[in-house]
């Protein structure tokens with residue numbers, strides 16, 4: 001059940017240019033959160049910016065009741081958020097989303113993420129690792145200036161492959177191509193993906209064509225984040241062409257089974 | 264201190280309701296507070312048959328507000344009656360169903376069913392800007408409004424509220440059509456038709472191109488229209504458009520609203536409706552008002 005809390009900012013770090021990691025005290029949210037859940041942040045008490053901002057949960061420190069999220073400064077909302085200082089209270093609703101990453105039945109899995117889409121994969125990998133699963137990571141970035149969280153993801157994966165589109169850091173090309181190559185040998189039982197839409201489409205196509213379980217975390221413009229306004233619609237794969245039907249990212253998602261959605 | 268009001272025959276513990284389409288059927292917000300604290304819950308726009316709504320993106324933020332083009336996605340009246348109504352009934356609040364159709368026959372069919380349900384009132388939505396047929400097509404002329412409303416009035420015994428679109432030249436004459444057709448009340452305003460363009464894609468942000476504007480940005484327009492309508496008709500008014508606080512609510516009541524509704528304000532804070540009730544009480548205390556109904560329409564013009 002989601003709660004609204006005023007969470008105290010206790011740590012703030014600009015991990016690479018324009019991307020901030022926040023650690024906040026939010027025991028009520030942390031206790032009931034699962035990997036893949038997100039939160040909605042009201043960045044100011046003013047009437048503008050009006051709506052809350054959806055941000056994924058990056059890390060849950062259940063012991064200390066600390067929640068971590070990472071965000072990129074995009075427009076006015078994330079810009080205001082980035083100016084919060086240690087000790088400030090941040091208005092957060094969470095955990096949100098009934099569609100979360102499911103790990104239990106798989107023993108050998110792969111996570112694949114691109115750019116700022118890698119954040120929700122961290123808590124998933126951490127929990128999978130703790131449960132003794134074998135987990136490989138494939139993270140793609142534009143170039144060496146955008147590479148982030150390498151150390152953190154190394155700690156929660158068995159093998160980590162970093163790619164850059166231009167080859168300016170480690171492997172050149174797209175993360176999915178490296179995953180495909182490894183698949184022959186590794187036979188992952190499930191692929192977990194989050195990132196830019198073009199990347200997710202390639203991952204989805206590959207998984208469906210090869211009959212591999214695949215869970216994808218999606219984004220869409222949201223009004224309420226609670227499943228009320230029905231704004232963040234995503235088409236169901238089953239719906240007939242002339243009569244589209246929809247799930248909602250905030251309620252059915254943000255994580256969906258790749259075979260259930262069309263985006 | 265007495266916050267009770269009688270709105271079109273519906274006895275409410277306070278004038279604060281939650282607006283159609285911004286509160287679902289209540290479940291999600293009951294995670295945050297007891298729905299019994301509200302004067303009434305107005306449901307999502309509900310139609311005879313389920314509707315799947317428009318293509319995404321369906322919402323986008325604008326200055327102090329938002330645009331939406333949900334397209335009345337809803338599970339249909341049968342599903343509502345079997346699943347949502349029994350749930351809502353558990354709370355000590357009034358239930359008003361927002362009804363939409365795409366033809367007069369459909370409105371009538373739907374309201375025949377609603378008439379048999381355990382609900383406290385019907386709000387006819389003649390004002391959704393986001394669906395091609397119906398709704399607003401009836402909502403923007405005196406004759407159109409009067410025709411649908413009269414036909415529904417004939418078969419509906421429950422309190423009948425008609426929701427008006429602000430996208431018209433003369434809101435007062437439309438409200439007159441509602442009154443002349445025998446409805447019990449009007450509610451206004453629905454969203455103002457708007458558009459936002461992504462300047463890099465050179466395309467509208469919403470897949471539907473246009474959408475309905477709501478939030479604090481539209482409040483002055485709504486207050487003005489409530490005032491104009493209150494001068495034109497004798498039936499009570501449900502005022503809404505951009506309300507997010509007790510002060511906002513009081514403004515609408517002074518302009519002539521008997522009850523008010525919180526719409527997009529629910530999105531920015533699930534407790535907006537509750538804070539609005541508290542804010543109204545604070546105002547009453549500050550200004551020594553014993554009965555909230557005493558302030559309805561009490562604005563004095565310059």
Ligand SMILES: Cc1cc2nc3c(=O)[nH]c(=O)nc-3n(C[C@H](O)[C@H](O)[C@H](O)COP(=O)(O)OP(=O)(O)OC[C@H]3O[C@@H](n4cnc5c(N)ncnc54)[C@H](O)[C@@H]3O)c2cc1C
Pocket residue numbers: 038049051052053054055056057069070071072073074075076077078079116119120218219220221222249254323324
């Ligand atoms: C489920 C979910 C999880 C997310 N997790 C993260 C995360 O962990 N880290 C991160 O940096 N970003 C994440 N995002 C994207 C983030 O919500 C947007 O970057 C942010 O809302 C931009 O706000 P702004 O005011 O800075 O930008 P503006 O462009 O000014 O925002 C204008 C409006 O568009 C909305 N919007 C803009 N971009 C997006 C988007 N990609 N998805 C949904 N709404 C958008 C905003 O919320 C706002 O309502 C997530 C989005 C979703 C839906």
Ligand SMILES: Cc1cc2nc3c(=O)[nH]c(=O)nc-3n(C[C@H](O)[C@H](O)[C@H](O)COP(=O)(O)O)c2cc1C
Pocket residue numbers: 223229230282283284285307308309331333335361388391426452453454476477478479481503504505506524525526527528
């Ligand atoms: C996401 C969304 C969905 C809505 N759906 C409906 C609806 O189904 N029926 C209706 O009569 N009005 C609907 N409305 C309009 C609101 O009930 C209200 O009239 C309008 O938003 C103005 O009030 P506000 O500024 O407080 O939001 C919707 C508004 C929003 C933002």
